[in-house]
Amino acid sequence: MGFGDLKSTSGLVVLNDFLSERSYIEGFVPSQADVAVFEAISKPPSADLCHALRWYNHIKSYQDQKNSLPGVKKPLGQYGPAGVADATSASVPASKAKDEDDDDDFDLFGSDDEDDAEAAKLKEERLAAYAAKKSKKPALIAKSSILLDVKPWDDETDMSKLEECVRSIQMDGLVWGQSKFVPVGYGIKKLQIGCVVEDDKVGTDILEEKITAFEDFVQSMDVAAFNKI
Amino acid sequence: MALRELSSLEKYLGLKKPNKYSTQGDKKVPVLQSSNGPPLSGLVTIACHLVKEAKRPELLGESAESRAVVQQWLEYTVTKVNGSTREDAKAILKDLNLYLQDKVYLAGNQISLADILLYYQIHPLILDLSVQEKEQHVNVTRWFDHIQHYPSIQHHLPVIAVLRNRIYTSRHH
Numbered sequence: 001m002g003f004g005d006l007k008s009t010s011g012l013v014v015l016n017d018f019l020s021e022r023s024y025i026e027g028f029v030p031s032q033a034d035v036a037v038f039e040a041i042s043k044p045p046s047a048d049l050c051h052a053l054r055w056y057n058h059i060k061s062y063q064d065q066k067n068s069l070p071g072v073k074k075p076l077g078q079y080g081p082a083g084v085a086d087a088t089s090a091s092v093p094a095s096k097a098k099d100e101d102d103d104d105d106f107d108l109f110g111s112d113d114e115d116d117a118e119a120a121k122l123k124e125e126r127l128a129a130y131a132a133k134k135s136k137k138p139a140l141i142a143k144s145s146i147l148l149d150v151k152p153w154d155d156e157t158d159m160s161k162l163e164e165c166v167r168s169i170q171m172d173g174l175v176w177g178q179s180k181f182v183p184v185g186y187g188i189k190k191l192q193i194g195c196v197v198e199d200d201k202v203g204t205d206i207l208e209e210k211i212t213a214f215e216d217f218v219q220s221m222d223v224a225a226f227n228k229i
Numbered sequence: 230m231a232l233r234e235l236s237s238l239e240k241y242l243g244l245k246k247p248n249k250y251s252t253q254g255d256k257k258v259p260v261l262q263s264s265n266g267p268p269l270s271g272l273v274t275i276a277c278h279l280v281k282e283a284k285r286p287e288l289l290g291e292s293a294e295s296r297a298v299v300q301q302w303l304e305y306t307v308t309k310v311n312g313s314t315r316e317d318a319k320a321i322l323k324d325l326n327l328y329l330q331d332k333v334y335l336a337g338n339q340i341s342l343a344d345i346l347l348y349y350q351i352h353p354l355i356l357d358l359s360v361q362e363k364e365q366h367v368n369v370t371r372w373f374d375h376i377q378h379y380p381s382i383q384h385h386l387p388v389i390a391v392l393r394n395r396i397y398t399s400r401h402h
């Protein structure tokens with residue numbers, strides 16, 4: 001259980017969803033559960049998260065009596081919808097609850113809290129290590145090989161001029177490859193030209209736009225083949 | 230109907246000796262024959278009187294504003310919700326759903342007489358709703374579920390089950 005990272009929008013969205021059908025985090029009266037989650041949120045939720053905001057304002061009205069509210073504060077991971085883990089950075093309420101408990105001689109929940117805090121810390125360290133590992137890996141550049149069919153207007157179109165025009169298109173992440181003229185019929189030939197593009201930088205839409213811009217030569221353009229490399 | 234609500238209210242307020250009520254006219258308007266003074270008639274009038282007798286003035290609102298809002302919703306309960314038809318019910322639920330979107334209670338941050346009486350009056354409407362309709366009016370359902378589980382309010386009415394996991398997720402409110 002948990003809300004994810006309550007300091008981030010994603011966590012607040014989970015909270016908002018959770019509170020759409022509840023007035024309080026637990027049960028039907030304000031409790032320490034509400035205080036724990038309230039304290040984990042740094043600022044009021046934005047207005048589009050209306051359920052979270054409603055709850056926030058409501059719990060804010062209990063600020064003077066927050067210590068006298070019923071229940072025992074638990075780590076954030078014990079509240080919220082099942083299936084979502086708590087990832088709130090620096091679990092303030094958990095450590096706070098521990099401090100309060102330490103003052104008591106009769107400490108029923110102290111050890112539990114400590115375990116959870118340690119587990120959370122371990123988890124955080126692992127997450128950080130994973131993120132660091134991930135960032136070191138060079139990002140793989142996705143490339144595609146595309147075969148284009150460029151059709152001229154008629155048999156009088158100068159095909160070598162057409163090819164020259166197409167090859168004159170220069171873009172970052174675009175490399176022209178081999179080409180040949182393929183007869184279509186009635187003496188008309190079409191230009192079949194290959195190229196390699198980086199997916200992030202060049203799309204077939206941009207290519208088509210640029211090629212059909214030579215409207216003196218080019219009647220239409222099709223993608224004959226498209227392969228991921 | 231109104232008599233059972235009044236006796237439930239008495240129990241909630243912790244009034245020891247139950248009052249004697251009679252009804253008047255076709256609409257069965259409740260009348261309270263008090264020992265000293267003229268008889269009181271009407272649900273809201275008697276309810277307000279009971280609240281004062283039980284010395285729970287906070288149920289009528291703490292501040293001047295919330296007192297006004299409580300009065301407004303008491304009026305709404307009697308004039309709109311009481312004796313509403315199925316067509317009215319849709320409009321009422323829509324109104325309430327919008328109003329309760331950013332509120333936990335009808336007035337202010339604590340329970341008021343308006344919440345209690347509206348809960349009693351709206352109970353039959355909610356009872357009729359399908360699961361899907363309840364999810365459409367999630368704000369009303371949340372408020373209703375909250376009030377029906379509020380300690381010692383629900384006395385003569387059965388608890389209406391409210392689903393906590395959604396079946397129809399493609400809903401916008």
